[in-house]
Amino acid sequence: MANHRRAPRSIFSSGAVRAMAGRLSWGLGDQAVSSLTNFAVGLYVARSLGTFAFGIFSLAWVTYGVVLNVSRGLATDPLMVRFSAVPEGRWRSGVASASGTAIAVGCVTGVISLVAGLAAGGPLGNAFIALAIVLPGLLLQDAWRFAFFARGQGKKAFLNDLVCGIALLPALFIAGRVGTVVAFVLAWGIAAALAAVYGWFQTGILPHPRELAGWLRSQRDLSVRYLVENVSNSGASQLRAYGLGAIAGITAVGAVRGAEQLLGPFLALLMGLSLVTVAEGARVLQRAPHRLKHFCMILGGGQAAAALCWGLGLLLLVPDHAGRWVMGSVWDSSSPLILPVTLAVVGASFATGAAAGLRALGAAKRSLRSQLVASLFYVTFGIAGAFAGGAAGSAWGVATATLSGSVVWWFQLRTGLREYVPPGADEPTVVFEPIKEPIKE
Numbered sequence: 502m503a504n505h506r507r508a509p510r511s512i513f514s515s516g517a518v519r520a521m522a523g524r525l526s527w528g529l530g531d532q533a534v535s536s537l538t539n540f541a542v543g544l545y546v547a548r549s550l551g552t553f554a555f556g557i558f559s560l561a562w563v564t565y566g567v568v569l570n571v572s573r574g575l576a577t578d579p580l581m582v583r584f585s586a587v588p589e590g591r592w593r594s595g596v597a598s599a600s601g602t603a604i605a606v607g608c609v610t611g612v613i614s615l616v617a618g619l620a621a622g623g624p625l626g627n628a629f630i631a632l633a634i635v636l637p638g639l640l641l642q643d644a645w646r647f648a649f650f651a652r653g654q655g656k657k658a659f660l661n662d663l664v665c666g667i668a669l670l671p672a673l674f675i676a677g678r679v680g681t682v683v684a685f686v687l688a689w690g691i692a693a694a695l696a697a698v699y700g701w702f703q704t705g706i707l708p709h710p711r712e713l714a715g716w717l718r719s720q721r722d723l724s725v726r727y728l729v730e731n732v733s734n735s736g737a738s739q740l741r742a743y744g745l746g747a748i749a750g751i752t753a754v755g756a757v758r759g760a761e762q763l764l765g766p767f768l769a770l771l772m773g774l775s776l777v778t779v780a781e782g783a784r785v786l787q788r789a790p791h792r793l794k795h796f797c798m799i800l801g802g803g804q805a806a807a808a809l810c811w812g813l814g815l816l817l818l819v820p821d822h823a824g825r826w827v828m829g830s831v832w833d834s835s836s837p838l839i840l841p842v843t844l845a846v847v848g849a850s851f852a853t854g855a856a857a858g859l860r861a862l863g864a865a866k867r868s869l870r871s872q873l874v875a876s877l878f879y880v881t882f883g884i885a886g887a888f889a890g891g892a893a894g895s896a897w898g899v900a901t902a903t904l905s906g907s908v909v910w911w912f913q914l915r916t917g918l919r920e921y922v923p924p925g926a927d928e929p930t931v932v933f934e935p936i937k938e939p940i941k942e
Contacts, residue, residue, distance in 0.1 A: 538666040542673065542689055557682050561628045565639065567732065568610045572640045574728030576602040577647035579720040582860055585651045585784065593706055596648040598716040601709035603644035607637030608710070624682060631683045635690020641708065642693040645700030653784075657703050665696035726865040730872040737876035741883035745895050748884070753892035760838035760896065763815055764808075764846050785861070793858055794918055801854020801907075808850045812843025834892070841896035848903030855910035864917040871913045875906030 576599045584595035611633040618629030642665060649658035672688035701707070717724060745753055785796045816839055824832035852875070859868040879902045886898025 538662070538669060542669065542685075557625050557628050558685060560625065561632045561682070561686055564614070564629070564632065565636070567736075568606070568636060569640065569643060570731035570734070571610065571728060572603045572606040572643065573647070574731040575606060575717065575720075575724045576600070577644050578727040578731070578860070579723040581647055581651050582723060582863055583720070585653075589652075592648075592652055593704075596651075596704065596706050597709045598712045600641060600644045600648065600706065601711065602713050602716045603640040604637050604708055605710045605713040607640040611636040628682045628686055631686040631690070635687065635694065638694030638697050639690055642697040642700060644708075645697065645704070648700075648704065648706075661696050661700050661703065664699045665692050668692035668695045723863065723865045726869040730869045733873055733876040737879045740880050741895070741899065744880070744884040745887045745892070748887040749891040749895070753887070753895070756834035756892040757838060757842070757896055760835040760842040763835065763839060764811065764842060793861065794914075797854040797858035797914060799854075800857060801851045801911075804850035804853060805847045808843065808846045812839060812846070815839050815843070838893060838896045841893070841900040844900040845896070845903045848900065848905075848907045852903070852907040852910040855907070855914040858914045859910075859917055862917050864913075864920075867913040867917050871906075871910045874909045875902070878902035878906050 580595055580599040584592050584599075587595075614629045614633035614636065618626040618631075618633065620626070621629065642661070645661055646658040649655060649661070669688065669692040672692050673685070676684035676688040745757065785793050821832065821836070824836055852871075856868065856871070859871070879899060882898035882902040882905075883895050884898075886894035886896070886901075888894070890897070
């Protein structure tokens with residue numbers, strides 16, 4: 502009887518590519534629903550409450566963003582790395598612990614928000630008290646999304662976000678009739694809480710907040726580093742904005758933010774892909790470790806090319822009268838910044854390929870090192886550029902920072918691929934082959 506050797510599996514086989522494309526499509530669809538929901542909330546609140554009250558709501562929203570990064574670093578990022586390509590029983594156990602950790606983070610930060618709200622008093626304090634009430638539900642709903650993508654069930658994440666968006670419609674209507682910041686914060690949080698309950702029915706998994714300590718102990722090699730990495734990422738953006746405002750004025754902040762808003766649809770695409778790229782990278786590493794570098798290069802290069810095309814389209818195809826119709830007077834100050842903001846997004850997009858690879862490898866130390874250096878570049882160059890040239894200088898500084906930061910990310914991935922040791926192996930496996938000939942431009 503002839504022996505037929507089984508060909509090694511490749512991520513580029515037609516079946517694997519179709520399966521991966523399906524999972525990525527659901528990630529984009531889920532992020533589209535989430536982004537449109539957030540956009541609708543912000544627009545409706547701004548039109549209903551006016552500038553001052555919307556500023557208070559924005560402070561609560563920004564605070565939630567920081568807490569969300571804490572929850573993801575401690576709970577769902579380790580879940581994506583270590584429970585994406587595992588048997589269902591192990592996935593369910595990991596989801597129970599990770600979702601319970603997310604609830605625990607919501608409760609702890611909720612207490613902090615409550616104390617801060619009582620101390621501040623007034624409308625601002627009331628907003629933070631309302632935020633304290635809804636934080637556990639908000640974080641649990643986000644944890645379900647990551648759990649579904651770790652399992653390759655993006656459709657369920659899409660449906661969960663769709664439920665949240667539908668629940669927001671009557672909640673926002675009622676909040677609009679009340680007309681207070683507290684009402685809108687509660688409406689936003691209650692809709693997320695309903696989606697979180699629906700996520701429980703989708704999975705049949707009961708979160709275990711009591712397993713917080715055990716989860717943190719078992720995942721401490723990843724969670725602490727991812728926590729610092731996530732917070733440094735969001736913190737760098739805030740520090741740059743505050744520095745720009747102090748140096749060049751609030752108008753400069755608005756001009757930069759307006760240009761970034763023009764890249765909003767593409768950034769939604771970028772965030773949608775980020776939900777599934779780590780899980781896909783983990784699957785590639787399990788199936789064909791030597792293909793991980795190709796996956797990362799295609800991912801980062803494809804996103805960077807798409808960002809460049811989007812920015813060039815804005816520059817070349819959108820006339821001034823159309824821009825003013827969409828953005829009003831903000832267009833005049835923001836349109837000159839489209840090029841540097843586009844280059845900044847190109848650099849960040851290219852870095853996402855390396856970031857996905859490092860997280861799939863579980864190389865948290867190298868991922869953290871890359872993020873800290875990139876964040877330092879972002880703040881330093883962004884603020885130095887503001888000193889040199891206001892809004893335009895800051896935008897070009899950030900473009901320089903993200904392009905330089907992407908080099909750091911890819912260098913760390915290259916080293917991490919060389920050092921990778923598969924489970925049960927005694928020495929590194931070659932998952933990166935050096936380039937023998939120079940690349941011709």
